[in-house]
Amino acid sequence: MHNGTDPLPRRDSRKERIARNRLHPEHDAVLAEMLGTSRVGPSLWAGPNGLARRNPHRVGFSGPNGIKRIDRSGAQIDTSLNLRTERQAVVADRRTTVEIETPAFLIAVVPDLPGGRLSAHDRDLLGLARQLADADPAVPGAVLAIVFGAIREDGFGTAGVDRLLHSLIHSADQSPGLGASSNTQCRPEARLAVLADVERELLPCHWLLPDSPMGGADLGRRLAARLSERPATQVWQINQDADGKRCNGLGAAGSTDINRPLSRLVLALAECAEPVAMTRHAARPMTLPAPLSRMPGRIQDLGAVAVDPATVALDEAEFILAAGRGVSDWAGFHNAAAVLGATEGASRVAVDDGFMARDRQVGASGTWVTARVYLAVGISGAIQHLQGIKSCDKVVSINLDPDCDMNKRADLAVIGDADEILAALVALQQRIEEKADAA
Amino acid sequence: MPPDVLVESAPADRLGIAVLVSVGRHPLTGRTRRADQDARAYELALSIAGACTALLHAGQNDAENELALRGYLGMVGASESGENTAERLVVIEQAIGADVLPALVNALRELTPELVLCGMRAETGEGSGMLPYLLAEWLGWPIVSGVAQVESVSDGVATLLQALPRGQRRRLSVRLPAIVTVDSAAPGARPSAFGPARRGGLAVSAAASMPDEARAEWLTTPARKRPRRLKIITALSARDRFKAAAAKTQGGGGKVLTGVSPEIGAEAIQALLKEEGVLPS
Numbered sequence: 085m086h087n088g089t090d091p092l093p094r095r096d097s098r099k100e101r102i103a104r105n106r107l108h109p110e111h112d113a114v115l116a117e118m119l120g121t122s123r124v125g126p127s128l129w130a131g132p133n134g135l136a137r138r139n140p141h142r143v144g145f146s147g148p149n150g151i152k153r154i155d156r157s158g159a160q161i162d163t164s165l166n167l168r169t170e171r172q173a174v175v176a177d178r179r180t181t182v183e184i185e186t187p188a189f190l191i192a193v194v195p196d197l198p199g200g201r202l203s204a205h206d207r208d209l210l211g212l213a214r215q216l217a218d219a220d221p222a223v224p225g226a227v228l229a230i231v232f233g234a235i236r237e238d239g240f241g242t243a244g245v246d247r248l249l250h251s252l253i254h255s256a257d258q259s260p261g262l263g264a265s266s267n268t269q270c271r272p273e274a275r276l277a278v279l280a281d282v283e284r285e286l287l288p289c290h291w292l293l294p295d296s297p298m299g300g301a302d303l304g305r306r307l308a309a310r311l312s313e314r315p316a317t318q319v320w321q322i323n324q325d326a327d328g329k330r331c332n333g334l335g336a337a338g339s340t341d342i343n344r345p346l347s348r349l350v351l352a353l354a355e356c357a358e359p360v361a362m363t364r365h366a367a368r369p370m371t372l373p374a375p376l377s378r379m380p381g382r383i384q385d386l387g388a389v390a391v392d393p394a395t396v397a398l399d400e401a402e403f404i405l406a407a408g409r410g411v412s413d414w415a416g417f418h419n420a421a422a423v424l425g426a427t428e429g430a431s432r433v434a435v436d437d438g439f440m441a442r443d444r445q446v447g448a449s450g451t452w453v454t455a456r457v458y459l460a461v462g463i464s465g466a467i468q469h470l471q472g473i474k475s476c477d478k479v480v481s482i483n484l485d486p487d488c489d490m491n492k493r494a495d496l497a498v499i500g501d502a503d504e505i506l507a508a509l510v511a512l513q514q515r516i517e518e519k520a521d522a523a
Numbered sequence: 524m525p526p527d528v529l530v531e532s533a534p535a536d537r538l539g540i541a542v543l544v545s546v547g548r549h550p551l552t553g554r555t556r557r558a559d560q561d562a563r564a565y566e567l568a569l570s571i572a573g574a575c576t577a578l579l580h581a582g583q584n585d586a587e588n589e590l591a592l593r594g595y596l597g598m599v600g601a602s603e604s605g606e607n608t609a610e611r612l613v614v615i616e617q618a619i620g621a622d623v624l625p626a627l628v629n630a631l632r633e634l635t636p637e638l639v640l641c642g643m644r645a646e647t648g649e650g651s652g653m654l655p656y657l658l659a660e661w662l663g664w665p666i667v668s669g670v671a672q673v674e675s676v677s678d679g680v681a682t683l684l685q686a687l688p689r690g691q692r693r694r695l696s697v698r699l700p701a702i703v704t705v706d707s708a709a710p711g712a713r714p715s716a717f718g719p720a721r722r723g724g725l726a727v728s729a730a731a732s733m734p735d736e737a738r739a740e741w742l743t744t745p746a747r748k749r750p751r752r753l754k755i756i757t758a759l760s761a762r763d764r765f766k767a768a769a770a771k772t773q774g775g776g777g778k779v780l781t782g783v784s785p786e787i788g789a790e791a792i793q794a795l796l797k798e799e800g801v802l803p804s
C-alpha cells in the first residue's frame with residue numbers, strides 16, 4: 085500500500101492498461117481515479133514530467149450524424165442543449181456594457197422612429213454617432229438621442245444610445261390608422277423648438293439626423309436654418325484625415341460626390357455606418373432643465389387623408405395582403421383587402437394563373453416590397469418570393485402546411501385553410517367597425 | 524437698374540405666387556433642361572385658380588441657361604383654372620458659384636408674394652435642399668415640404684396636401700405668406716411648347732453676387748456607385764462569420780398556431796395587425 089507521503093511513486097500496471105483501453109468496462113472509473121477528478125476527466129492535464137497531455141477522446145463532440153467533430157475555435161457546442169437558444173444566448177452575452185458617466189461632449193441624434201421603432205436607417209445613424217463619440221478613447225463622448233411621440237422601442241441601449249431625451253409633444257395625436265407615417269412631420273415647428281432648447285441647454289458637439297423622407301430630412305434642414313449651420317447633406321461616409329474629419333456626401337441630385345470638412349450638422353443617408361453590435365449602452369433618461377417655451381405653430385395638421393390602398397404602389401405600401409396558390413375564393417380575398425385596408429400583392433403562381441395583375445407580383449422577378457406588415461395567404465415561401473419580402477418587418481402567414489418556408493420566415497403563422505381564416509378575419513373586423521359606428 | 528422695375532407685385536385682388544426655378548441637368552445625357560421638381564412646382568402654381576404667377580431665377584445668364592429656362596415659359600396651354608401663366612421670367616444675374624440667397628431674399632421682399640413654390644432640391648451644384656429653409660428663416664415665413672396638391676387658398680390660409688412616404692397624404696393648413704416645396708409626388712409638369720418658349724419674355728436684372736467661399740474648397744467628383752450592404756454580420760471569429768454567411772434563413776422564433784379554429788387564428792392575426800397599427804381605426 086502506498087500513501088501520499090510515499091517518496092517512491094508506484095505504478096499499477098493493470099490500471100494503466102485499463103486506462104489505455106477505452107473499451108474496458110472499468111475504463112471511466114479507473115481514469116477518474118488516476119486523474120483524481122470527475123468521472124469524465126479533463127481533456128488536458130500536465131503530465132509527470134511537465135508536458136501537457138491531451139486525451140483526444142475527451143475533446144470534441146459528436147456531430148449531427150454521429151461523427152465526432154473537434155472544434156478548434158474554442159466555442160464548443162454541447163449537443164445536449166438546444167442549439168438555437170444556446171447560440172442566441174452567446175451572442176447576447178458578448179455585448180460589453182459601456183457606461184459613460186461624465187461625457188466630454190455630446191453627439192445629438194434625432195432618429196425618425198417610424199411607427200415608434202428605430203428603423204435600419206436610424207440604427208446606421210446611431211452607429212455613425214458612436215464613431216464620432218468614441219473616436220478618442222481618452223475623451224469619450226456620449227450619444228444623446230432625442231425622440232418624439234409614442235415610443236415602442238426598447239432597444240435604445242443596444243443601438244448605442246447613452247442618453248435618451250423623450251419629448252412628449254403631440255403624442256396625443258397619434259392616429260392608429262397611419263402607423264409609420266403618424267410619427268412624422270406632424271408639427272415640425274414644435275419639434276424644432278425642442279431641438280433649439282437642446283442646443284441652448286446642452287450645446288451638442290455634433291447634430292446627426294437621417295436624410296430621409298420619413299421626416300428627418302425636413303427637420304434637419306429646419307434645424308440647420310435655425311442654428312445658422314451649413315449642414316453636410318446626403319452624407320454616406322465620415323473619415324479621419326491628417327487635417328481633421330471629412331465627410332463624403334452626394335450632391336447635384338446624386339450625380340456627384342462631395343468631399344468636404346465635417347460640419348457640425350450632418351444629414352446622413354442610410355448605410356452611412358455599421359450599426360452598433362458589440363456594446364450595450366445605458367440609454368439613461370434625461371430631461372431638459374429649462375421649461376419649454378412654445379409659440380403657436382403656423383402650420384396646422386388637419387390629419388391624415390384616406391388614400392385608397394389599392395392605388396398605392398406595391399413597393400411603397402405599408403401593409404400588404406398577398407395571395408398565393410392557396411387562395412381559391414378570390415372575391416373573398418379582394419373583399420378582405422378592402423376591409424383590412426391593405427394593398428394587394430401576389431405570388432408568381434397567382435399572377436400566372438391570371439387571378440392577379442402582373443404589377444402586383446412580389447418577389448425576385450416582381451417587386452421588392454418594403455411593407456412593415458406582410459400578410460401572406462397560401463404562399464409557400466419559395467426563395468424567389470422570400471427575396472422580395474426581405475425588408476418587411478413583420479410577416480404573418482396563413483398556410484395549410486406547417487413546415488413550409490413561409491412559416492419559418494413568419495412572426496406569426498396560422499395553420500389552416502386560407503379562405504376560412506380570411507373570412508373569419510373579415511367578420512371580426514366588420515364586427516369591430518360596427519361596434520365603433522354604434523358607439 | 525433697380526430690380527423693382529422688373530419684378531412687379533401681383534394686383535391686390537389676385538393671389539401672388541412666386542415660383543423659384545432653376546436650371547436642371549438631365550440625369551442620363553447631362554444636358555441642361557428645366558428642372559423636374561421646379562417644373563412641377565410651376566405646374567402646381569398653374570392649377571391654382573385666380574392667381575398671378577411670377578417666375579424667378581437667380582444665377583448666371585448665358586445662352587445655355589437661357590435655353591433651359593425658356594423651358595418653363597413654354598409651359599402654356601389650357602389649364603382648367605384660367606389664365607395665370609407667367610408672362611415672363613425674371614433672371615437675377617449672379618456670378619458663377621455665387622450664393623443666391625441674398626439676391627432671392629431681396630427679390631421676394633420686393634415682390635411680396637403670398638405663396639412661394641419651389642422644388643425640394645436642385646439638380647446641379649450642392650443640391651442640399653437648404654435654400655427654401657433658409658429663405659423661410661430669413662423672411663420669417665413658415666415652410667411646408669413635399670406638397671402634392673394645393674387644395675384651396677382663402678383668407679390668408681392655404682390648405683395643402685402633403686405627400687408622406689408610403690403613398691400616404693396629410694392635410695395641412697398654413698398661414699400665408701408661406702414657402703412650399705414640391706417633389707416628385709406632385710403631378711407631372713405639362714410638356715414645354717417650343718414656340719411660346721422662344722417668344723416668352725426673359726427679363727434680366729443685375730444684383731450683387733455673394734461668392735460662396737466654403738464651397739470652393741470642396742472636392743467634387745462624379746458619384747461612384749456604392750455597393751449595397753447585403754447582410755450585417757457581427758461575429759468575432761472566422762467560424763462564426765462563415766456560419767453566418769452560409770446560413771439559410773432559420774425560423775425567427777415566430778409563433779405558430781396549429782390546430783386552432785379559424786376564429787381563434789383570425790383573432791391572433793388581428794391582434795398583431797392592431798399592435799402594428801395598420802388596421803383602419
Ligand SMILES: Cc1cc2nc3c(=O)[nH]c(=O)nc-3n(C[C@H](O)[C@H](O)[C@H](O)COP(=O)(O)OP(=O)(O)OC[C@H]3O[C@@H](n4cnc5c(N)ncnc54)[C@H](O)[C@@H]3O)c2cc1C
Nearest residue numbers: 408409410431432447448449450462463464466484485502
Ligand atoms: C426565375 C424564377 C423567378 C421567380 N420569381 C418569382 C417571383 O418574383 N415571385 C414569386 O412569388 N415567385 C417567383 N417564382 C416562382 C416561385 O419559385 C414559386 O413557384 C412561387 O412563388 C410559388 O407560389 P405559391 O407560394 O403561391 O404557390 P405554391 O408553392 O404552390 O404554394 C402554395 C401554398 O399554399 C398552401 N395552400 C394550399 N391550399 C391551401 C389552403 N386551402 N389554405 C391555405 N394554404 C393552402 C400550400 O400549403 C402551399 O404552401 C420564380 C421562379 C423562378 C424559376
